[in-house]
Amino acid sequence: MSWSLRLGKILGIEFRIHVTFLLLLFFIYASAYSQKGSAYAVRAVLFISAVFACVLIHELGHSLIARRFGKEAKSITLLPIGGVATMEEMPEKPAQEIAMSAIGPLINLAIAGILYLLVGQWSGVSAPNLYPESAQAFFAGLIGVNVMLAVFNLLPAFPMDGGRVLRGILALKMDYAKATSAAVSIGQALSMLFILYGIFFNWWLAVIGLFLHMGAGSEKQQVMLRSVLHRVPATEAMATDFRALRPDESLSRALEHVYHGCQEDFPVVTDKGIQGILTRTGVLSAIHQKGTTLPVSEVMDRNFISVDPHIPLDQIYQQLLSGHKTAAAVVDRGRLKGMLCLEGISRYFMIQAALKGWGAKSS
Numbered sequence: 001m002s003w004s005l006r007l008g009k010i011l012g013i014e015f016r017i018h019v020t021f022l023l024l025l026f027f028i029y030a031s032a033y034s035q036k037g038s039a040y041a042v043r044a045v046l047f048i049s050a051v052f053a054c055v056l057i058h059e060l061g062h063s064l065i066a067r068r069f070g071k072e073a074k075s076i077t078l079l080p081i082g083g084v085a086t087m088e089e090m091p092e093k094p095a096q097e098i099a100m101s102a103i104g105p106l107i108n109l110a111i112a113g114i115l116y117l118l119v120g121q122w123s124g125v126s127a128p129n130l131y132p133e134s135a136q137a138f139f140a141g142l143i144g145v146n147v148m149l150a151v152f153n154l155l156p157a158f159p160m161d162g163g164r165v166l167r168g169i170l171a172l173k174m175d176y177a178k179a180t181s182a183a184v185s186i187g188q189a190l191s192m193l194f195i196l197y198g199i200f201f202n203w204w205l206a207v208i209g210l211f212l213h214m215g216a217g218s219e220k221q222q223v224m225l226r227s228v229l230h231r232v233p234a235t236e237a238m239a240t241d242f243r244a245l246r247p248d249e250s251l252s253r254a255l256e257h258v259y260h261g262c263q264e265d266f267p268v269v270t271d272k273g274i275q276g277i278l279t280r281t282g283v284l285s286a287i288h289q290k291g292t293t294l295p296v297s298e299v300m301d302r303n304f305i306s307v308d309p310h311i312p313l314d315q316i317y318q319q320l321l322s323g324h325k326t327a328a329a330v331v332d333r334g335r336l337k338g339m340l341c342l343e344g345i346s347r348y349f350m351i352q353a354a355l356k357g358w359g360a361k362s363s
Contacts, residue, residue, distance in 0.1 A: 013074035060085040098168035105150040112146035160189030229313035237348040238338030247297035265327035276300030
């Protein structure tokens with residue numbers, strides 16, 4: 001995720017903090033400091049940090065359950081609205097998704113229970129206060145916020161945990177894509193209620209509702225795309241009419257091809273086959289730093305994705321996204337057969353969707 005800082009790894013999973021989260025901490029500190037001084041401000045920052053530590057444990061729970069199902073989490077990023085675990089691939093078996101989604105709220109309830117056993121008799125339980133005025137208020141609010149996180153996450157508002165549990169339950173009895181569509185519709189209806197209520201009473205709830213609405217729509221699009229591309233081989237969408245470059249050619253030669261065509265990613269080939277892929281981003285970055293005389297071999301991506309012609313497009317699409325690549329080479333027995341890019345796969349999906357829509361109207 002862009003604008004995030006890598007802080008290390010926890011249980012083999014990369015841990016990141018988004019810069020906006022740091023801005024949130026600064027805002028809370030400055031606001032508390034202006035009201036009651038530095039001690040009050042430090043306590044407020046510690047409380048928010050403790051809340052997000054619980055959010056981090058929540059996301060770790062999701063990630064470790066996913067790992068047991070063979071779906072590795074690449075990173076966990078803390079944002080002002082919560083935590084986001086980036087998975088290489090989400091479990092699609094309904095029982096697995098239900099288990100992975102339910103574990104997060106259960107972890108929050110477990111944290112609340114443990115804290116209550118340790119300090120609850122002394123601190124009590126209360127609704128969270130961003131600016132706790134005492135140690136008792138600190139722990140009482142921390143117990144309360146974990147209960148609230150569990151309840152809130154169990155709401156069937158996709159893509160929150162409750163929405164994913166709902167999709168898993170629906171997918172036990174219907175097609176995965178249809179289950180996603182139904183769960184997204186329910187989630188977006190709830191998110192609109194959040195937005196409407198938040199506009200008049202709590203702007204933060206309106207922001208959460210907006211993120212939920214966009215997230216649900218994005219998830220639906222991804223699932224629909226995968227369902228269409230699931231059995232389509234790479235040969236159906238790969239470009240066979242493309243320009244190739246040699247490693248010793250200069251970047252100015254690549255620019256000529258860009259000017260006179262629509263191609264943005266170029267395979268770099270020799271008599272031994274493909275050696276790398278020259279991407280548009282690589283070209284622009286290199287030209288900005290060193291000009292157009294640089295040879296292609298110094299800029300090309302040698303760690304490129306190479307796929308078999310018969311691999312389904314949904315797998316290639318996922319590889320490109322998880323590898324942060326824009327194009328893949330389609331290679332058969334060492335010979336370059338074609339090129340596939342994210343834009344080309346999306347274009348194929350849109351054409352197929354349009355054809356299905358036209359077929360439905362015609363019938």
